[in-house]
Amino acid sequence: MRLLTRYILKQFFYLFFISIAAFAGTFLIAELFESLRILLNNKVPFHISSQYLLCLIPGILVQTAPVAVLLGVIFCLNQLNRYRELTIMKASGLSIYRIVSPLLVASIIISICIFLVNELVVPVATPKASHLRLYGIEKRQIPYIYSHISFNEGNRFFYIRTYNALEKSMKEIQIIERRPDKSRTICTRIDAPSGVWKEYKPREVEWKLYNPVIRKFSPSGEMEEMKEMKEKRIFLQYSPDDFKEMKKPEEMSFSAFLHYIKSLKESGNYNINLTVDLYQKLSFPFASFFISIAGIPFALRSKRSGIATGFGMSIVISFVYWIVMSLSLAWGKELLVPPYLAAFLPNIVCLILGIYMLQRTPT
Structure with a gap:
């Protein structure tokens, strides 16, 4: 120099x-x-x-x-x-x-x-x-109970009435799956009184639903089958923690923010301001x-x-x-x-x- x-x-x-x-x-x-x-x-x-x-x-x-x-x-x-x-x-x-x-x-x-x-x-x-x-x-008191969480992943809509973030437990869960064709009619609906989730690695989350009731519908909307189970496991990319509250851009890195925007797009909660x-x-x-x-x-x-x-x-x-x-x-x-x-x-x-x-x- x-x-x-x-x-x-x-x-x-x-x-x-x-x-x-x-x-x-x-x-x-x-x-x-x-x-x-x-x-x-x-x-x-x-x-x-x-x-x-x-x-x-x-x-x-x-x-x-x-x-x-x-x-x-x-x-x-x-x-x-x-x-x-x-x-x-x-x-x-x-x-x-x-x-x-x-x-x-x-x-x-x-x-x-x-x-x-x-x-x-x-x-x-x-x-x-x-x-x-x-x-x-x-x-202030630290909140850990959240209500009315909803999001989409692919063709499935998820609704959780009550979520306990400390215990990672959910109550009154509803999952609605629509057909991927233009009709977008409901093909499956799952209702479970309770459930828990566990994350194995990033974007691999297991949901365990207790005593779920599974209903399947025809393209015309008629119920074809109803089945009760003691337990059902499903694997998703997201957990209730991803949607329990809106995150601030300054609290995320670029990659985390990009992932967050993608999850909001899939959940139907996307806003152009975030881009x-x-x-x-x-x-x-x-x-x-x-x-x-x-x-x-x-x-x-x-x-x-x-x-x-x-x-x-x-x-x-x-x-x-x-x-x-x-x-x-x-x-x-x-x-x-x-x-x-x-x-x-x-x-x-x-x-x-x-x-x-x-x-x-x-x-």
């Missing part, structure tokens, strides 16, 4: 880590003060409150990384401009593209790291933080790279500006990015644009703007 690259990266990472630490500290202090009354009134132990705050950090890092990268890039280039180092580099024959290339490489490495954190750490930390908030800090959120899980971690591309030309054009100017520039660019992102996501959820375009549009806008401005920057 050349001396110049080390020098630029040293300044960038110094400013980046200061920025992201400041953001994380501000968010945590704000959350602490907001929860202070509840913590004192409920006499929450220190280890629970500290665990709660620690579990918030991965999500905060993912959300604030793009702004921290932008601040690092703009402050770094402003500092080079301020002390005429940028002018000296140009005079020595270095192009602007060579000077900013270490910043772009650093930003894409940070984006990959943020993606991994969002995939591996956030899906574990965020649900734990929510659990600690609700049941460790606010002292927008799915693509958003891919696009947002790389916002750090694209937003830095948009910020570099503006930083190069500012002549020896101070900290306040650099900070203001970062806020304006970040604000514009968030506006474009909010609008594009809203358009995607209103079906005005395809879901993938809604998620990636802010990054595309930053890329086009950055390249356009960079080409018009004196090299």
